[in-house]
Amino acid sequence: MWQALRTELHPHGLEIVTVALDVDPESAYRFIDQAAPDHPSLIDSAHIVDELLGIVNVPNGVWIDEQGVLARPAEPASPGRNPTLDSLMSIDTSTLPPHLADTLIEARKIKLDHESYVVALRDWVTNGAASPYALPPDEVVRRSQPRPLEVATAAAAFELGQELHRRGHPSDAVAWFREAHRLQPDNWTYKRQAWSLVDPLQGPTDEYEGYWAKDIKAIGAENYYPPLDLSPAPRDRPTASDVPGSPPSAAAD
Amino acid sequence: MILTSLDIDTAELERRTGWSIQPQGACKGDVCVPLSDGVVPSGRVSVPELAERLRMPLLRDETHGLWALGPESGGRALTTAAAPDLVLPDRQGRAFALSSLRGRKVLLVAWASW
Numbered sequence: 001m002w003q004a005l006r007t008e009l010h011p012h013g014l015e016i017v018t019v020a021l022d023v024d025p026e027s028a029y030r031f032i033d034q035a036a037p038d039h040p041s042l043i044d045s046a047h048i049v050d051e052l053l054g055i056v057n058v059p060n061g062v063w064i065d066e067q068g069v070l071a072r073p074a075e076p077a078s079p080g081r082n083p084t085l086d087s088l089m090s091i092d093t094s095t096l097p098p099h100l101a102d103t104l105i106e107a108r109k110i111k112l113d114h115e116s117y118v119v120a121l122r123d124w125v126t127n128g129a130a131s132p133y134a135l136p137p138d139e140v141v142r143r144s145q146p147r148p149l150e151v152a153t154a155a156a157a158f159e160l161g162q163e164l165h166r167r168g169h170p171s172d173a174v175a176w177f178r179e180a181h182r183l184q185p186d187n188w189t190y191k192r193q194a195w196s197l198v199d200p201l202q203g204p205t206d207e208y209e210g211y212w213a214k215d216i217k218a219i220g221a222e223n224y225y226p227p228l229d230l231s232p233a234p235r236d237r238p239t240a241s242d243v244p245g246s247p248p249s250a251a252a253d
Numbered sequence: 254m255i256l257t258s259l260d261i262d263t264a265e266l267e268r269r270t271g272w273s274i275q276p277q278g279a280c281k282g283d284v285c286v287p288l289s290d291g292v293v294p295s296g297r298v299s300v301p302e303l304a305e306r307l308r309m310p311l312l313r314d315e316t317h318g319l320w321a322l323g324p325e326s327g328g329r330a331l332t333t334a335a336a337p338d339l340v341l342p343d344r345q346g347r348a349f350a351l352s353s354l355r356g357r358k359v360l361l362v363a364w365a366s367w
Contacts, residue, residue, distance in 0.1 A: 002362060015354050018362045019341065027366035032344045040349050042341040044363075052271065052337045054330020055363050064359040068352065070334045077362055125358060137334030144331035147324065153310040156323030160314050163255045163321070172316060189365070196367035 005079040005118065006039045013066075014125045019044050021058060023162055023193060046162060050189050051155050054145035057188040057225065061117070063124060063134070071124065071134040073144040076225040078114045099203040102213035109221035113228050120230050132232045139233035154183035158190050165197060173197075174207045181210065188224070191215065256320040259300040266298050270324065271337050272307065274298065279307060281325075282333020 006016045016039040020028035025043045032041045049055065053062055053074045061077025064070055089108060093101040120133040128134065135143065145151075161176035177194035184190060195202040195211060202212040216224055254261075254269040267273040271281045278287040292302040300322060304311045310323040325332065336359075339351040351359070 014358045014360060016360045016362060017349075017351065017354070018364055021363055021365045022367070029344060031366055040343055042343055042349055044341055048269070048341075049339065049361075049363055051324055052330075052339070053361075053363075058363050058365045060363045062361045062363075064336045064351075064354075064361060066356050066358060068336045068355050070331070070336055071358075073331060074363070077360075121360065128358075140334040141329055141331045144329045147326050147328060147330050149308065149310065149326040152308070152323040152326035153312070154323075156310045156312045156321040159255060159323075160312060160319060160321045163319060164314070164317060167317070169317065172314075176314070192367050193365070200367070202367070 001035070001082060002039065002079050003035060003037050005121075006037070009122070009125050010038075012125050014121075015039060017042060019049050021047050021050055021055075021189060021193070023047070023165060023197065047158065047189070047193070051159075054147065055189060056145060056184075056186060063121075065129070065134070069137060070140045071129075073135075073140050075228060076112055077117055078112050079118060080114045099211070099213055100201065102217075103201070103203070106213050106216045106221045110224045111222050112225050116228055116230060120228075133230055135233050143229065150183045151187075154180040154187065154190065157183065158194075161194065170197065178208065181208070186219075254322050256300060256322060257318065259320065260297045261300060263293065263296060263298055266303075268338075268340075270322075271332075272325075279303065282335045284332050 002016050002018060006014070018037070018039065019042045020032070021044050022028040023045055025045050028043055035041075055074045057076070059077050060074045061072075062070060062074050063072040085107065088104055091104060093104050096104065124131040124133050157176045158180035161173040161180060164170070164173035164176065174194075177190070180187070180190045181194070191210060192202060192212065195205070195208060198205045198207050204211045204214070263274045272279045273281070274288075274293050275285065278285045286306055288306060289302065292299050292306065300320070301311065303309070304322060307325040308327045309325050312321045312323070313319070314321075336351060340348050343349050351361070
């Protein structure tokens with residue numbers, strides 16, 4: 001999906017790097033092989049990237065400038081309409097089993113602002129730090145996901161679940177995945193990864209109370225992705241260390 | 254990060270969490286948190302003390318003898334805007350360092366098959 005945008009913007013100084021968050025790398029390989037991208041396509045089978053950057057859903061994008069400094073934190077990112085999802089739009093849901101019909105009906109309601117994201121990206125590639133979409137470091141930190149203790153604990157629980165699954169103890173992994181879901185219910189990455197290990201279609205299972213169609217109905221499909229916040233950084237914004245609940249050094253010392 | 258013992262190598266800590274052990278304490282980006290003398294005996298980090306200092310959760314799976322050290326808490330997901338020093342395998346299994354792209358703008362896209 002990203003190849004066309006990469007072809008357009010690579011000559012102007014942008015590289016795209018895709019990272020598949022998949023406990024089972026084989027699941028990602030077929031998509032990469034089909035896309036045959038020119039850009040680096042990496043595999044993160046331990047979900048390190050989502051923990052480090054605060055990613056709670058996919059697709060998400062992060063901008064990194066020439067000096068290795070983030071210019072935007074993780075946020076919903078799409079290069080345009082997804083042909084695979086578009087192809088689902090014409091399916092007659094009355095021909096499907098109930099939970100698949102539910103899934104498709106909800107998926108059709110999801111909103112993702114492709115156009116604005118690509119406009120912003122092009123502007124940044126052209127104008128760099130002068131782009132209104134490039135954020136200063138303090139603002140990047142401020143706009144990243146909050147990480148209270150429950151969320152950090154969810155990350156640890158999710159990692160134990162992954163580890164046990166990889167070691168061949170999938171039933172033991174479920175308890176830790178459920179704990180991660182309980183602690184951070186709005187983390188779709190934790191939910192969908194765990195659900196998919198039991199049922200690739202993420203329908204109802206004995207292992208989990210939630211499943212994709214049920215949980216998305218609970219929040220409203222239009223809220224599946226938060227709206228893009230492309231507003232510029234306020235000029236008088238306090239620094240990250242002034243914000244209550246800021247990183248440990250400010251609070252502890 | 255997954256642990257089988259409660260003292261870990263400083264290099265491994267930095268690779269996995271971004272926190273490096275410096276003379277002034279545990280550091281990530283511009284943030285440094287002072288540590289007491291007992292936290293880094295003999296070049297290895299005592300995990301329970303570090304976890305308490307950085308407000309990192311430490312979970313135990315008794316059945317399998319594992320611990321999981323979660324990320325620091327109490328602030329935002331990002332402690333710093335410096336990009337993490339990621340090294341991940343590509344489709345062919347070759348290690349790719351994000352830092353190899355310094356000098357270019359990068360759009361890092363997280364996706365999944367599920």
